[in-house]
Amino acid sequence: MAMRKVVERQTGVALWRQIADRIRLAISNGDYDATGMVPPETALAGEFGVNRHTVRSALAALAEEGLVRAVQGRGTIIERKERVSYPISKRTRFSQGLGHQVKEIGTRLIAHTEVPATGEVATALGIRPGDPVIELRTVSSGDGRPLSVSSSYYPAHRFPRMAEEFERLHSVTKAFAAHGLDDYVRASTEIVARHADAEELSMLQLSPGAIVLEAQSLNADLNGIPVEFSRSRFAADRMKLRIET
C-alpha cells in the first residue's frame, strides 16, 4: 500500500510547488530508477492526497526545468537526475574538478567595475571601507546550463589590471600571475542556503521559489594577505559542494 505523503496547506507555499519539490527529490534519490519514469499522475495524486490537476502543475514545473518530459499515452519520462559536484579545497580552481562531469564549461565575464569597498568586502579583504576594489561579475555554465553567478572583489591598488587580464586570459589564476602573484590558497568559506532573489532567478534560469547555495570565500596569498573575496551563488538543484580537507 502506498503511504499517504503529507503536504501542508495554507503555508504560503502552493501545493503544486511542494509536490514538485518532493518529486524532484525522489528523482535525485533514484526512487524511480526501476522504470526511468515518474509514476502516473493519478497515482501521484493519490499518494499526496490532492487533485490530479495539482500534480499536473507540479510536473509542468519540473518539465519547465528540463527534469522530466511528459509523453501523451506513455507517461512522464525522467530526463536528468544528478547534480554537478563542485569541489572546495585549499586550492580550488573553478575549471578543475568539473572536468569529467560536464563536457563543456564556460565562464563569462558579464561586468567589471572599480568601486569603493563596502563594509563587508573591506573587512574580508583587510582594507579600509571606501578603498578601491575591482569587482568582477561572472556567470559559469556547464553544457549550456548556468551553474553559478559570482561577484569577486580584488584590492585595486595591488591588482589594478584585474578586469583586463581576466578578459584576456579567461582565468583568475593567470590574471593573478600577470600581477606577479604565482600562488594563492583558500583561507575560509562560509555556506548558506536561501531562496533565490529575482536577479539570481533570471541569471541562473531558475523558476521562482528555487534555492541557491551561497558560498562566501576568501583567498589569500602564501603570506596570508587576502587577495580575493568572492560571493558565488550556485543553483542548488544542479550542484552539490564537495569539501575536501
Add this chain to the structure above:
Amino acid sequence: MAMRKVVERQTGVALWRQIADRIRLAISNGDYDATGMVPPETALAGEFGVNRHTVRSALAALAEEGLVRAVQGRGTIIERKERVSYPISKRTRFSQGLGHQVKEIGTRLIAHTEVPATGEVATALGIRPGDPVIELRTVSSGDGRPLSVSSSYYPAHRFPRMAEEFERLHSVTKAFAAHGLDDYVRASTEIVARHADAEELSMLQLSPGAIVLEAQSLNADLNGIPVEFSRSRFAADRMKLRIET
C-alpha cells in the same frame, strides 16, 4: 532613494513568504543594525511594491518564529539575528565551535537500530551492502531551538556497542574511545540544499517551504579506514556552514 526590490508573482510561493525570507536575510546580514528595528510597514510595502497587508503577513510569520516583535505605536523590534555558524574542518566535533554562539547545546538520541547497510552507506564506509551497521538518529538544538537532525552509521562489527556508549557518554568521540579508537578525522563532506521534507519540517520545527542544508560526511581513522558516515540536515535559516581548510 530606496531601490525597488522585486518579488515575483504566480510562482507557487506566496508573496508574504518571499518577503518574509528577504527580511529574514536582511536581518541576518545586519542591514537594520543601526536601529535594531525593521523599517516601518509602509516603507517595506513601498520597497517591495506590495500592499501593506502583505508585508504584515510576512512580519507576522517572522514574529511567529520569534525573530521580531511588533509594538504598536513604535515599530517592529528585532529580537534575534544571527545564524549559528557550524564549523567543518578536519577535526570537527559538534559541541566545539558552537560554544560561544549559543548558551546551551543539547544533542538528543531519538533512535538507534542495527540495520543492513544500504548501497550508499556501504559504499561510503567501504563495506559490503547488507553488512550490519548501527544507525544513530539524533537531534541537536541550541538554546532550545532545533538546529539539525542527523543519521549516523557505524560498522557494527568494529563498534558493536556504539548506541549504548553514546547514550551513556553523550559524545561520539567518547563512544569511539570506548571502542579503542582515540582519534579520527573528517575525510570528505558533500553539501546540498533543498526544500525540507515533511519529517524534517516537524523535527526541526520549520514551516513548509523551508530550506535544509544537507551535509553528508565521512570520518575515518588515522589509517584512512572509514569509521562513520553521517547525513546531517541543518535548518538553513538558522545555520551557516563554515569551511576551515
Add this chain to the structure above:
DNA sequence: CTCAAATGTCTATTGATCTAGACAACTGTA
C-alpha cells in the same frame, strides 16, 4: 483492430491570497 492506460484540454466552483481604503489605538516628542 481493440482496449486499457496514460497524458491533454476544457468548464465550473470554492477557498486562499493580495489589493485598496479607511480608521482606531498606541508611542514618543515637541
Add this chain to the structure above:
DNA sequence: TACAGTTGTCTAGATCAATAGACATTTGAG
C-alpha cells in the same frame, strides 16, 4: 496637550490556487 509616526483591525473586491468532473488524444499490448 497636540501631533506625527507607527502598528492593529475591519470591509470589500480582484486574482490565484485547488478541487471536481467530463471527455479527447496518444501509446503500447494483446
